[in-house]
Amino acid sequence: MITFIEAFKKELEDEAKETRRMLKQVPTDKNDWAPHPKSMKLGVLAIHLAEIPDMIEIALLKYKWDFAEMEWDPKEFKTSEELLGYFDSSLKNAFNALEKSSDDSLMNEWVMCSGEQICLKTTKWEAVRHAFGQNAHHRAQLGVYLRLLDIPIPGPYGPSADETESMVN
Template sequence: MELHTVEKTKQKNMDIIKLLLKEYEAEFNTTKKFLALVPADKFDWAPHEKSMKMKSLTVHIADLPRWVTLALTTDGLDFETAPYTEPSVESTDDLVKILEENYVQGKADLEKATEENLNGRWVLSMGKQVLADYSKYETIRHSLSQTSHHRAQLGVYLRLLDIPIPGSYGPSADDQNF
């Protein structure tokens, strides 16, 4: 009886990881389509003075899959001791390369993960100020949510620049004859 319970627990663990991997891959593929459309000559453009510049927004989007690795290989991130440095990007290809590298590493780390890993604590801080206190699973989910959130922002940027937008979770208005 105990062996059956252990097997059910292993199956549950694999289901969670398989689901995360499936979602992670889908978000990567959609995000790659969006980043491939970003015109490098518009890197300094923003739709509003309070908005991020196109380059910073897209580098952040390309960097988000790295948070899967951060969640699974660290117990947190302190911006006071490890300030964020935006990767150098000169072209659209550079953006896509950053996204691909981060995705490949995150996927490899997620494939090696166990449910025990997902239950571990992960803290984002700025010195003594705690910005987020999540399980590692919640950190991964948060990074996926951040990806779709910021990709939607990018969709607005692209729309305002009159660049056709690919579908994310189905066809976009540009994918159909409306």
């Protein structure tokens, strides 16, 4: 039987392949595009998706993530290679954190907050699961953006309509 840490490594590896396929589709000339005034810009969404593995590192190696103690300064990228390089760096950090962790540590408390305001109080195990949920959510969000821009979307768990179409033709 595998450990939770081993299962997280496998899941991260599998999901990273699909996230990478989606990030490769991001048109760097449309970084300032957004489908709605209340929506994130495409470039900000893409870099946020690329940095989600950092949440795994923070959840495993720290006891809290306090937004009041940091300033979120989204990275900018001009090329697909820069975006994918940032994603690779974030993944490396997550895998390193998993290597340093044990199943026993997963039950320790973890807090996401902004100063005194608690956003999420949970176990490290649940925080890692939350990061995987965030990955799926923002990857799907990116898929909508790409669809609206008429850019083919790769299917993460089977062929997308774009891939099915090319299989039939």
